[in-house]
Amino acid sequence: MDLNAKIPDGPIEQKWENAKFNYKLVNPANKRKYKVIVVGSGLAGGAAAATLAELGYQVSCFCFQDSPRRAHSIAAQGGINAAKNYQNDGDSVHRLFYDTVKGGDFRAREANVHRLAEVSVNIIDQCAAMGVPFAREYGGTLANRSFGGAQVSRTFYARGQTGQQLLLGAYAGLNRQIAAGKVKMFTRTEMLDIVLEDGKAVGIVVRDLVTGKIESHAAHAVVMATGGYGNVFYLSTNAKGCNVTATYRAYKKGAGFGNPCFTQIHPTCIPVSGDYQSKLTLMSESLRNDGRVWVPKNKADIAKRPDTIPDEDRDYYLERKYPSYGNLSPRDIASRAAKEQCDDGRGVGPGGRGVYLDFRDAIKRDGEDKVREKYGNLFDMYERITGENPYKVPMRIYPAVHYTMGGLWVDYNLQSTIPGLFVLGEANFSDHGANRLGASALMQGLADGYFVIPYTIGNYLANVNAAKLASTSNPAFKDAEADVKAGIDKLLAIKGKRTVDSFHKELGLIMWEYCGMARTKEGLAKAVGLIRELRAAFWQDLQVLGGADTFNQSLEKAGRLADLLEFAELMCKDASEREESCGGHFRVEYQQEGEALRNDDKFCHAAVWEYKGPDAEPVRHIEPLTFENVHLATRSYK
Amino acid sequence: MSDMNLTVHVWRQKDAKSPGKMVPYKVTGVSEHASFLEMLDILNEQLQAKGEEPVAFDHDCREGICGMCSLMINGRPHGGQKATTTCQLHMRKFKDGEEIFVEPWRAGAFPVLRDLSVDRTSFEKIQQAGGFVSTNVGSAPDANSVPIPKEDADRAMDAAACIGCGACVAACPNGSAMLFVGAKLAHLHSLPQGQAERGHRTQAMVNAMDAAGFGNCSNHYECEAACPKEISRDVISLMNKDYVKASFTHRERSGKGDGGA
Numbered sequence: 001m002d003l004n005a006k007i008p009d010g011p012i013e014q015k016w017e018n019a020k021f022n023y024k025l026v027n028p029a030n031k032r033k034y035k036v037i038v039v040g041s042g043l044a045g046g047a048a049a050a051t052l053a054e055l056g057y058q059v060s061c062f063c064f065q066d067s068p069r070r071a072h073s074i075a076a077q078g079g080i081n082a083a084k085n086y087q088n089d090g091d092s093v094h095r096l097f098y099d100t101v102k103g104g105d106f107r108a109r110e111a112n113v114h115r116l117a118e119v120s121v122n123i124i125d126q127c128a129a130m131g132v133p134f135a136r137e138y139g140g141t142l143a144n145r146s147f148g149g150a151q152v153s154r155t156f157y158a159r160g161q162t163g164q165q166l167l168l169g170a171y172a173g174l175n176r177q178i179a180a181g182k183v184k185m186f187t188r189t190e191m192l193d194i195v196l197e198d199g200k201a202v203g204i205v206v207r208d209l210v211t212g213k214i215e216s217h218a219a220h221a222v223v224m225a226t227g228g229y230g231n232v233f234y235l236s237t238n239a240k241g242c243n244v245t246a247t248y249r250a251y252k253k254g255a256g257f258g259n260p261c262f263t264q265i266h267p268t269c270i271p272v273s274g275d276y277q278s279k280l281t282l283m284s285e286s287l288r289n290d291g292r293v294w295v296p297k298n299k300a301d302i303a304k305r306p307d308t309i310p311d312e313d314r315d316y317y318l319e320r321k322y323p324s325y326g327n328l329s330p331r332d333i334a335s336r337a338a339k340e341q342c343d344d345g346r347g348v349g350p351g352g353r354g355v356y357l358d359f360r361d362a363i364k365r366d367g368e369d370k371v372r373e374k375y376g377n378l379f380d381m382y383e384r385i386t387g388e389n390p391y392k393v394p395m396r397i398y399p400a401v402h403y404t405m406g407g408l409w410v411d412y413n414l415q416s417t418i419p420g421l422f423v424l425g426e427a428n429f430s431d432h433g434a435n436r437l438g439a440s441a442l443m444q445g446l447a448d449g450y451f452v453i454p455y456t457i458g459n460y461l462a463n464v465n466a467a468k469l470a471s472t473s474n475p476a477f478k479d480a481e482a483d484v485k486a487g488i489d490k491l492l493a494i495k496g497k498r499t500v501d502s503f504h505k506e507l508g509l510i511m512w513e514y515c516g517m518a519r520t521k522e523g524l525a526k527a528v529g530l531i532r533e534l535r536a537a538f539w540q541d542l543q544v545l546g547g548a549d550t551f552n553q554s555l556e557k558a559g560r561l562a563d564l565l566e567f568a569e570l571m572c573k574d575a576s577e578r579e580e581s582c583g584g585h586f587r588v589e590y591q592q593e594g595e596a597l598r599n600d601d602k603f604c605h606a607a608v609w610e611y612k613g614p615d616a617e618p619v620r621h622i623e624p625l626t627f628e629n630v631h632l633a634t635r636s637y638k
Numbered sequence: 639m640s641d642m643n644l645t646v647h648v649w650r651q652k653d654a655k656s657p658g659k660m661v662p663y664k665v666t667g668v669s670e671h672a673s674f675l676e677m678l679d680i681l682n683e684q685l686q687a688k689g690e691e692p693v694a695f696d697h698d699c700r701e702g703i704c705g706m707c708s709l710m711i712n713g714r715p716h717g718g719q720k721a722t723t724t725c726q727l728h729m730r731k732f733k734d735g736e737e738i739f740v741e742p743w744r745a746g747a748f749p750v751l752r753d754l755s756v757d758r759t760s761f762e763k764i765q766q767a768g769g770f771v772s773t774n775v776g777s778a779p780d781a782n783s784v785p786i787p788k789e790d791a792d793r794a795m796d797a798a799a800c801i802g803c804g805a806c807v808a809a810c811p812n813g814s815a816m817l818f819v820g821a822k823l824a825h826l827h828s829l830p831q832g833q834a835e836r837g838h839r840t841q842a843m844v845n846a847m848d849a850a851g852f853g854n855c856s857n858h859y860e861c862e863a864a865c866p867k868e869i870s871r872d873v874i875s876l877m878n879k880d881y882v883k884a885s886f887t888h889r890e891r892s893g894k895g896d897g898g899a
Contacts (some may be wrong), residue, residue: 051775066696067762069802070704086782122778129778131771131831133794140785158795164703165798172770179766187759210751239698273671278679279700381702384719384726385673450775499686501679545691551653551752553694554686 001256001610003623006411007111012097012629016115019412020455024462031056033466036457037204037219038062039191039246041174042071043167043442044425045225047449050173052223053182055454060217061174061183062206064190064241064556069171072227072239073445076163077284077378078147079155080442082120087144091152093117100440101630103149103330104405104433105583105598107259107606110629111412112430119451120443124156126450132169134158147438148285149330149637155439160284160377166442170449190556191246192487193480194222194253194421195470201420202470205480207488209556212549214481216472220464221420221457224250225449228404228426230263232564232571233516234508236401237269237282243560244567247408247427255416256608256621258409258429260567261575264436264584265517266402267334270385270395271354275505280400281385283357284378285438288327290362290371291395293318293334295346295355302348306356306394317341325637332435332584332596333637335399339517340594342398349396358394399517403441405432405584406574409608409623413456414448417608420464422457424448429606434583488548491558496541500557503538507561507568510534515572520588524576528569535565570618574607577620600632641667642734646681648693649741651750654757658750660739670730674717675700675707677729678740695754702726702866705801708808709754710741715805715864723803723866743808747815747851758804760850761818767846768839769822771831790828797824799867806861806869812853817861819847820873823880837888840880 008019026034034057038049041063049061063071083096096117101108124142128134135143135157144153158165177183186206193205195216203218229244230236251257268283294314296302301309317337319326329337338355341347348354363371368391372379379390386396407429414422414430425445432440470476514520514527538561546552580603581587581596590597605622612618643666651658665681672680675697682692698706702723709724711717717727732738740754748756798821806817823840826832832839855874862871 047775054774065698065704065706066758067705067802069765070698070706072699072704074705075699075701075703084781122776124781125778126773126775128781128784129771129773129831131794131826131829133791133798133825133829134781135795136786136788136791138788140787141782158798161703161799164801165795168798172765173775175762175766176770176772185762187762237701239704240700241698274669276669276672276676276680278673278676281701380721381726384702384722384728387671387728387730454775499683501683543686545686545689551694551755554692 001417001608001621003256003409003417003608003621004411005109005623006413007109008412012110012114015111016118023455023459026458026462028056030466032058034058034461035060035219035469036221036223037217038223038225039204040071040225040227040427041068042073042225042227042425043170043445044449045223046071046167046170046174047446048223048225048424048453049183050170050177051450051454052457053177059177059183060186060219062186062189062191064188064209066187068174068185068187069168071167072242073167073442074164075239076442077160077282078286079145079157079162079439080123080166081147081154081437081439082124082156082443083117083154084121084124086142087153089152091154095152096120096154098630099150100431100437101433102635103435103437105435105596105635106433106600106604106627106632107262107582107625108431108433109625110627115452116431116444116447119447122451123443123446127166127169130169130172132158132165145286146289146328148288148328148334149437157286160286160375163442166446170446192249192484192559194250195476195480196253196418197470197474197476199419201418203472203477205477205484207484210551212547212552214484216477216481218470218472218477220461220466220469221422223422223424223453223457224408224427225424226427228407229564229567230401230404232507232568233401233511234504235272235277235280235512237266237280240279243564245560245563247423248563248567250408250416250418250421252611253418254611255418255421256409256610257406257570258606258608259406259574260571260609261515261578261585262405262434262583263401264331264403264405265335265399267331267338267399268357268397269400270382271349271398273350281381282400282402283382283395283397285331287357287375287378290374291327291357291359292316292361293327293355293357295341295348299345302346302352306358315346322637329637330435330437335517336586338399354396354398356394357397359390360394363391403436405429405434405436409606413459414452415456415460420460422453424453434585487559488555491542491544491555491562492548494539494542494544496543498541499543500554500561503534503542504561506534507531507565511568515575518586518588519575521576524572527572531565531569531572538562538565570609573618574609578603578607598634604632641669642729642732644668644732644735645737647737647739648753650693650753653752654749668729670728672729673700673725674711674727674729675725693754694752697725700725703801705803708743708756708803710744710808712739715808716866721866721868743804745804745807745813747813748804748807760852761802761804761815763850764815764819764843764846765822768835768842771826772835784830786829794825794828797821797828797869797873800869801867803866805864805866807852809860809864810853811858811860812856814855814861815847815852816855816874816877817865817869817871819843820877821869823877824873827876827880836880837884840877840884841888844877844881
């Protein structure tokens with residue numbers, strides 16, 4: 001597997017400039033001769049589809065929802081980082097770069113992260129010009145707030161709906177190109193396979209989710225922006241439809257999968273309330289600007305009403321353990337700290353799996369109105385879900401699966417190990433290392449879609465003959481269609497007794513127990529065994545009612561779960577092989593005074609997995625990482 | 639707190655062409671902390687255990703922001719709780735033994751696909767007609783070079799909060815989409831960036847709305863009451879004002895599907 005990252009020459013500040021200058025260009029009149037497929041319509045996919053169409057390419061864009069505006073980017077609450085230094089508080093491109101490399105616990109590629117920090121400033125300009133209603137100061141300038149892992153205020157926001165507003169901006173740009181005839185949009189259409197000819201990506205096979213029709217689409221290049229795989233845990237903050245199918249099927253066709261075990265557990269989510277639960281809801285990290293996290297010092301107090309517990313009996317453990325970052329410690333650290341308190345028997349709420357996020361002091365200091373203005377929608381959401389009023393009683397929160405840093409391996413140009421297959425946003429592995437900082441997912445999605453892929457894809461297409469578009473009647477397409485149909489028939493033919501959801505919940509419990517916040521060699525080995533047993537049971541006893549040629553939501557879910565059941569094993573293998581703790585990957589065996597203990601001698605690399613067939617073990621390759629600008633150091637937020 | 643047992647009457651319809659009907663189902667063991675959609679999940683598990691096909695319904699984020707979930711619950715869009723989508727409606731708002739009626743959005747412009755799922759492509763057509771600012775990527779000035787008074791930005795954000803669910807249409811006796819269209823216009827027209835195309839945008843979106851078969855507003859304000867994001871009916875007044883103004887000052891641009899370039 002060729003893992004040449006194609007990092008451009010020159011000092012870090014000049015790499016992107018050099019790359020852009022050295023890329024081959026496709027002249028404006030020739031762009032319209034190239035077809036590009038974009039799978040996914042969230043921040044990365046929607047922005048890419050719109051921008052490539054603006055440049056003149058013929059774009060086809062696919063999403064499984066009924067509108068591109070539903071993509072899960074919409075649910076991001078808190079904000080988007082950018083190195084604008086509008087607050088005059090010492091921010092710079094270099095500081096955002098530094099914070100992101102350090103926040104990722106030195107497991108991301110420096111060159112990619114620096115480019116991300118550079119284009120972050122353009123994103124804010126672009127979004128403002130498109131009418132994104134960012135929060136403003138009274139003088140009319142943009143407002144900022146702070147997020148975890150940073151000591152400057154560089155997060156731009158639109159109330160608690162930043163993802164929604166940024167996505168609606170990209171969606172608006174996409175609509176403009178759809179109306180202009182430059183983008184053909186396919187909604188309620190799911191990608192089920194990628195098609196290769198001569199080793200290059202030349203198209204995809206899709207299923208129309210309303211009619212069940214299987215169809216192929218050919219293009220000169222394929223862009224995948226299909227999000228993350230957090231739903232392998234069943235319960236997560238992801239939307240119900242989020243899945244691994246597109247990236248996993250690309251992996252099976254030869255795309256390397258990078259760091260699948262790097263998953264992010266978000267510290268501030270509403271705790272699980274029962275076994276009927278279908279998803280977990282995030283309470284934005286921005287709340288930690290004003291909310292203080294605590295548990296009772298004494299175990300005897302955990303059932304007491306929180307307002308009756310005096311300050312001296314409260315343990316504000318983040319402020320105690322990490323005084324310089326306090327409640328704004330990075331997500332992996334805050335999550336583990338919450339688990340530690342609960343494991344110690346000082347958790348609150350049902351099952352003792354919760355900690356308080358308390359706004360008492362902020363309300364006392366700024367007044368309830370000020371707090372409502374900043375976080376009103378989040379407080380309302382909390383009350384709707386829990387039936388409790390967070391202005392009166394502290395929120396109860398607990399960590400939940402939120403984001404996946406792992407994804408398809410890509411080089412500096414965002415190209416996977418399959419030539420012609422580009423991967424953007426959460427679907428790739430590139431920028432966040434072992435832990436993503438808050439407000440950086442939106443930044444990466446839009447950076448990839450608006451400002452990176454428009455340059456890098458031209459460099460690829462310039463070497464592709466525009467006159468040679470693959471024909472969907474070629475054997476490669478027909479074989480892929482036949483495989484997809486056979487896969488669907490196989491699911492329908494089982495005719496067992498158990499529903500898709502029952503299997504998915506069981507998988508989730510296995511993954512949360514053994515591949516969640518704390519992992520051990522033994523636990524991961526056990527998980528692999530359990531996953532294999534579950535997979536066997538799935539193929540023996542699955543019940544999918546209804547047919548292949550109809551609107552059949554059980555069938556959609558079954559296909560996605562079949563992939564997750566295989567992918568889960570790959571995650572556990574990756575977690576087992578990485579014998580160190582870094583970022584969101586915490587191996588119990590490797591720690592120092594409760595903090596993650598990296599092993600830079602052995603694991604300062606990205607692990608990239610190569611598929612070797614259904615009955616063969618996948619092969620682990622590595623891309624060594626070098627740190628020339630941010631020196632390897634133990635991450636400290638104390 | 640013991641679990642609830644309910645009778646849920648659900649609209650079942652095989653596809654767009656087949657006739658549909660309400661079918662009553664017993665659902666047992668529903669926790670008061672479950673969301674309405676989780677109650678439907680439980681129903682679907684119980685149906686499948688009996689070998690019956692589950693009820694199709696649209697949903698995705700389940701945190702009130704994607705706009706995918708819908709449902710008329712006891713005749714009210716999203717169940718009638720203030721500022722709440724169906725996915726955020728919780729069963730503690732219902733009583734043990736209650737009969738609940740669940741139907742899809744009812745509007746000519748939203749044909750049923752299956753059971754409770756409807757086709758909202760008509761909303762897409764309206765947005766494509768003009769719901770954007772024509773600014774190519776790469777051409778933006780520094781974001782702070784265009785100051786926007788906080789009040790204007792807040793007004794834009796109030797309108798931009800629309801999630802495109804279609805509750806406004808389902809609530810309206812005329813099946814009007816004016817709250818939806820007005821929201822996008824009010825968002826963009828509260829900002830300096832939206833001014834250049836103001837007249838054209840208003841005409842194009844209103845015309846697309848009419849072409850998609852949505853009705854007119856006759857001031858019932860059911861849309862505002864049903865909107866889970868509390869979009870104010872003021873956006874409709876603003877749209878009407880802009881539409882009249884544009885009819886004096888603007889001619890429709892030539893060419894079909896002009897992307898507003």
